[in-house]
Amino acid sequence: MIVAAVAIPILTVIFKLFDGPGESWTHIVNYVLVDYLVNSFVLSFLCSVFVIVFGVTTAWLVSRFEFPFRKQLEWLLILPLSIPAYIMAYSYAGIFGYSGLFSSAVGLLGIENFSIDFMNIYGLSFVLSISLFPYVYVSSRTFFLAQATNLLEASRMLGITEFKSFFKLILPLARPAIIAGLVLVLMEVLNDYGAASYYGVSTFTTGIFRSWFSLGEPETAIYLSAILLVIVFGLIIFEKWQRRHLKFTSAKSSKQQHNSRIKPTKRKQVIFSLICLLPVFLGFFLPVTQLFFWVSQTFTKVWSMDFIGITLQSFGIAFLTSLMTVLIALLLLFFSKWNKINFLKTTSKLGVMGYAIPGTIIAIGVLIPSIYLDKWLIQQGITSKLVLNATLIALVYAYVVRFLAVAYQPLESSSLKIDRSLSDSSKVLGKGNFRTFFKIEFPLIRAGLLSAFILVFIDILKELPLTLIMKPYNVNTLAVKAFEYASDEMVRSAALPSLLIILTALVPAIFLNKLLLKNANNTHNKKPY
Amino acid sequence: MKNYFYALIVVAFVFGCKSEPKEEKVEELTVYTHRHYESDQALFKLFEKQNDIKLNVVNASADELIQKMKLEGKQSPADVLITVDAGRLYRAKSEGLLQPISNTLIDSIVPANLRDTDKQWVGLTKRARVIAYSKDRVDPNDLSTYEDLTSDKWKNKILVRSSSNIYNQSLLASLISNQGEDFAENWADGLVENMARSPKGNDRDQVKAVANNEGDLAIVNTYYIGKLLNSEDESELKAGNSVGIFFPNQDTSGTHVNVSGIGVAKYAPHKENAIKFIEFLLQEEAQKIFAGSNYEYPINRNVEPAKILKDWGSFKEDALQLNELGENNKDAVIIFDKVGWK
Numbered sequence: 001m002i003v004a005a006v007a008i009p010i011l012t013v014i015f016k017l018f019d020g021p022g023e024s025w026t027h028i029v030n031y032v033l034v035d036y037l038v039n040s041f042v043l044s045f046l047c048s049v050f051v052i053v054f055g056v057t058t059a060w061l062v063s064r065f066e067f068p069f070r071k072q073l074e075w076l077l078i079l080p081l082s083i084p085a086y087i088m089a090y091s092y093a094g095i096f097g098y099s100g101l102f103s104s105a106v107g108l109l110g111i112e113n114f115s116i117d118f119m120n121i122y123g124l125s126f127v128l129s130i131s132l133f134p135y136v137y138v139s140s141r142t143f144f145l146a147q148a149t150n151l152l153e154a155s156r157m158l159g160i161t162e163f164k165s166f167f168k169l170i171l172p173l174a175r176p177a178i179i180a181g182l183v184l185v186l187m188e189v190l191n192d193y194g195a196a197s198y199y200g201v202s203t204f205t206t207g208i209f210r211s212w213f214s215l216g217e218p219e220t221a222i223y224l225s226a227i228l229l230v231i232v233f234g235l236i237i238f239e240k241w242q243r244r245h246l247k248f249t250s251a252k253s254s255k256q257q258h259n260s261r262i263k264p265t266k267r268k269q270v271i272f273s274l275i276c277l278l279p280v281f282l283g284f285f286l287p288v289t290q291l292f293f294w295v296s297q298t299f300t301k302v303w304s305m306d307f308i309g310i311t312l313q314s315f316g317i318a319f320l321t322s323l324m325t326v327l328i329a330l331l332l333l334f335f336s337k338w339n340k341i342n343f344l345k346t347t348s349k350l351g352v353m354g355y356a357i358p359g360t361i362i363a364i365g366v367l368i369p370s371i372y373l374d375k376w377l378i379q380q381g382i383t384s385k386l387v388l389n390a391t392l393i394a395l396v397y398a399y400v401v402r403f404l405a406v407a408y409q410p411l412e413s414s415s416l417k418i419d420r421s422l423s424d425s426s427k428v429l430g431k432g433n434f435r436t437f438f439k440i441e442f443p444l445i446r447a448g449l450l451s452a453f454i455l456v457f458i459d460i461l462k463e464l465p466l467t468l469i470m471k472p473y474n475v476n477t478l479a480v481k482a483f484e485y486a487s488d489e490m491v492r493s494a495a496l497p498s499l500l501i502i503l504t505a506l507v508p509a510i511f512l513n514k515l516l517l518k519n520a521n522n523t524h525n526k527k528p529y
Numbered sequence: 530m531k532n533y534f535y536a537l538i539v540v541a542f543v544f545g546c547k548s549e550p551k552e553e554k555v556e557e558l559t560v561y562t563h564r565h566y567e568s569d570q571a572l573f574k575l576f577e578k579q580n581d582i583k584l585n586v587v588n589a590s591a592d593e594l595i596q597k598m599k600l601e602g603k604q605s606p607a608d609v610l611i612t613v614d615a616g617r618l619y620r621a622k623s624e625g626l627l628q629p630i631s632n633t634l635i636d637s638i639v640p641a642n643l644r645d646t647d648k649q650w651v652g653l654t655k656r657a658r659v660i661a662y663s664k665d666r667v668d669p670n671d672l673s674t675y676e677d678l679t680s681d682k683w684k685n686k687i688l689v690r691s692s693s694n695i696y697n698q699s700l701l702a703s704l705i706s707n708q709g710e711d712f713a714e715n716w717a718d719g720l721v722e723n724m725a726r727s728p729k730g731n732d733r734d735q736v737k738a739v740a741n742n743e744g745d746l747a748i749v750n751t752y753y754i755g756k757l758l759n760s761e762d763e764s765e766l767k768a769g770n771s772v773g774i775f776f777p778n779q780d781t782s783g784t785h786v787n788v789s790g791i792g793v794a795k796y797a798p799h800k801e802n803a804i805k806f807i808e809f810l811l812q813e814e815a816q817k818i819f820a821g822s823n824y825e826y827p828i829n830r831n832v833e834p835a836k837i838l839k840d841w842g843s844f845k846e847d848a849l850q851l852n853e854l855g856e857n858n859k860d861a862v863i864i865f866d867k868v869g870w871k
C-alpha cells in the first residue's frame with residue numbers, strides 16, 4: 001500500500017510519456033534540445049568531479065585522522081547543504097559581482113573595480129557542488145566510520161601506506177556509499193531551476209520550465225520530465241548492474257578499532273585541518289558572511305515577530321515529515337529486500353526517483369491523484385468539497401514522495417554492507433523476515449537512519465515549489481518567505497529568512513551528529529549480536 | 530542540552546498543529562496570486578479589515594496556479610486569479626478558467642485596451658518596458674525606438690535578460706502585433722547581434738552592468754529602477770543614479786506597457802466577495818499603495834504615480850489590446866529560440 005502510494009505520483013508522470021508532448025515538440029527538438037542536453041551533461045560531469053573530490057577527501061580525513069578542530073569540522077561539513085542552492089547562487093554573484101566582497105577585498109590591494117564574472121556554467125557548477133557535496137560527505141563518512149577501519153588495519157600491517165590503501169582499497173570499497181551520495185547530488189543538479197536560470201545557463205530543467213511557462217504547454221514539460229526520469233532510472237540500473245558481482249558486505253568488526261584514528265605529524269595535521277576547512281569556508285562561512293552583510297542592510301525593514309512563528313512552524317513540519325519519510329524509506333527497504341517478485345522490486349525503486357525531477361512537476365504528480373481521490377470522495381457523498389486539497393496531509397504526502405530518495409539512498413548503502421550471513425543465520429534459527437530485519441539489520445543501519453534524517457530535515461526546510469502550491473493557507477515556511485523576496489529581485493531582504501533556515505538546520509546537524517558519533521562508538525565497542 | 534532539544538520539538542509541534550481552522554461562519558475569499566510584493570500583503574490586510582472578509586492566499590507562479598485550477602475543476606476553491614502579466618490571464622481565459630464580470634465601476638476606471646474584450650479579466654497596475662541608458666556614455670537624442678536598437682551603432686552595447694522572462698516575451702509579442710512576425714524575427718535576431726553579453730541575471734543586474742560599463746543600454750521594467758533608486762545598498766543606489774530613463778516609440782506606436790491583472794474564477798464559490806475585492810483594488814486607496822510602495826503605474830487615473838516615476842514625466846503608451854500579448858506569446862518564444870536569444 002505504502003509503496004504504491006509513494007510510487008503513484010511518479011508513475012503519473014511517467015505515464016504521461018504515452019500522452020505525448022505538446023505541439024511545440026518538433027520546435028524544441030530542432031532548436032534547443034541539444035543545447036539543453038549538452039549543458040546538463042557538462043554540468044553533471046563538473047559537479048560529479050567536484051563533489052567526489054571534496055566529499056570523499058573530507059570524509060576520509062575526518063574519520064581516519066586526528067587533527068585540530070576535527071570534531072567541529074565533522075558537523076560543519078554538513079552545513080553547506082542548509083543554504084538553498086539559489087540563495088548560494090545569489091550570494092556568490094554578490095560576492096564576485098561589482099563592488100562585492102571580492103572586489104572590495106581586491107580594492108584594498110589597490111586594484112580598483114575588479115570583478116569576476118561568476119555567472120556562467122562553471123560558476124554554476126561550483127555553486128551547486130559547494131552546496132551539495134555534503135551528500136557525498138555524509139554517505140561516505142557513514143561508510144568510513146562503520147566499516148573501513150578493520151581493512152585498513154590489515155593493510156597497514158601489511159606495510160601499505162595510508163594513502164595508497166585509500167586508492168587501492170577504500171575507494172573501491174566505498175563505491176556504493178559514494179554513489180549513493182552522488183546520485184542525490186546529480187538528481188538535485190538536474191532538477192535545479194533557480195540557480196541555473198539566474199546564471200543564464202539553459203539546462204534540461206530550465207527547458208522543462210520554458211516549455212511550460214513560456215510556451216504554455218504543461219504536457220510538453222511533463223513529457224520532458226518523464227524522459228529525464230527514464231534517463232536517471234536507466235543510469236541507476238546500469239550502475240547496479242555493473243557491480244552485480246561485487247560484494248561489499250562485512251560486519252565482522254573487531255573491538256579496538258574505532259579509537260584508532262591516526263595522529264599524523266603536526267604539519268600534516270595543519271594541512272588536513274585546512275583541507276577540511278576549505279569547503280566549509282567556501283560553502284558556508286563565505287556565503288553566510290554575505291548573507292549577514294545583507295541582513296545588516298535590511299534587518300529593520302524585514303524583521304517582524306511573525307518570523308518566530310514561521311521558524312517554529314518550519315521546524316515542526318520538517319521534523320514531523322522527515323520522521324515519516326525515514327520510516328517509509330525503511331519500510332521500502334525492507335520490502336525490496338525480502339520481496340521475491342522482481343517486478344514489485346523495481347516498482348518500489350521507482351518511488352525514490354522523485355528526487356530527479358523538478359518539484360513543480362512532482363507537485364502535478366501529487367495533485368492529480370490527490371484531487372482525484374478528493375473528487376471520488378465527493379462522488380461517494382462522503383464529503384462535499386475538496387478535503388485533502390491545501391491541507392497539511394497533502395503537503396506532507398508530497399514531501400515524502402519528493403524526499404524519499406534522500407532517505408533511501410543512505411539507508412540502502414548502509415544496509416548493503418551488512419553481511420547477508422547475519423540475517424541468514426537469524427533465519428536459520430527460525431526468526432521471521434520481519435524480526436530479522438528489526439533485530440539484526442535495524443541496529444546495524446542506525447547510523448544510516450540518522451544521516452538520512454539529517455539530510456531530509458534540511459531538504460524539507462529548504463523546499464520550495466511543493467510548499468508553495470500545496471501548503472495550507474495559514475501555514476508559512478522560511479523558504480517561502482525567502483522566495484517571496486528573492487523573486488521580487490529583493491535578494492538582500494531574502495537574506496534574513498535564509499539565515500533563519502540555516503540556523504534551524506543547525507539544530508539537527510549538531511545534535512544528531514553527536515548521536516551518530518556516539519552510535520558509531522557503540523557499535524564498534526560491542527559486537528552487534 | 531538534549532532536554533532543550535525535546536522541548537523545542539514540543540513547542541514546534543504545538544505551533545505546527547494550532548493551525549486547525551475553527552468552524553465558524555465567516556465570509557471568505559480565496560486568492561490565487563502570482564504577485565508576492567509587500568504592497569499586496571498590506572492591501573490584503575486592509576481589505577480584510579474593511580470588509581470583514583477572511584482572505585485565503587495561495588501564492589505561486591501563474592502557470593502553476595492555472596494548472597491547479599484546471600485539476601481542481603468545479604470544486605476549485607479559487608475565487609480570483611492575479612497575475613503579473615496580461616498573457617497569463619489570456620491563457621487562463623483560453624483554458625476556460627475565468628468568468629465574465631459586468632461592472633460599471635471597472636469599465637469606468639480601466640481603459641478598454643487594458644481589460645479583456647469579453648470582460649473576463651482587468652488590469653490592476655501598469656508597468657512600462659523602457660530603455661535605461663548610461664548617462665555618461667549615451668546621448669538620449671540618439672535613442673528613438675525599440676526597432677532602432679538593432680542598428681549597428683548599438684553593437685555590443687545592449688544588456689537584456691533571458692527570453693524566459695515574460696516581459697521580454699510580451700515586448701516581442703507586441704512587436705509581432707504592431708509590425709508582423711517577419712519583422713519581429715529580424716528584430717530579435719538583430720538584437721541578439723547587438724547584445725553586450727549572453728543574457729543572465731535579472732532586471733536589476735542589467736542596470737548594474739550598465740553602471741559598470743559592460744554595455745550602454747539596458748531594457749528593463751520601470752519599477753525595478755524605482756526600487757534601485759530606493760535601495761538600502763550604496764552600490765545599487767549608484768547604479769540606479771547612473772542611468773537615465775528613455776521611453777521608446779514616442780513618435781510611433783508608444784512605449785510597451787503590460788499590466789498586472791485579475792480575473793474571477795469560473796467556479797468561484799464567493800463571486801460577490803471577488804467583485805468587491807476587485808472594486809477595492811481599483812479604487813484610489815488601494816491604487817495609492819500599489820503606486821507608492823511598488824513603483825508601478827496606477828491604472829486609476831485619479832491616482833498619481835510615485836514621485837520617482839512622475840519625475841520621468843508622462844509618456845505615450847502603446848494602445849495595443851493586451852489580449853494580443855497572450856495570443857502572440859508562443860510565437861514570440863519560438864522566435865527567441867530560433868534566433869538564439871537565450
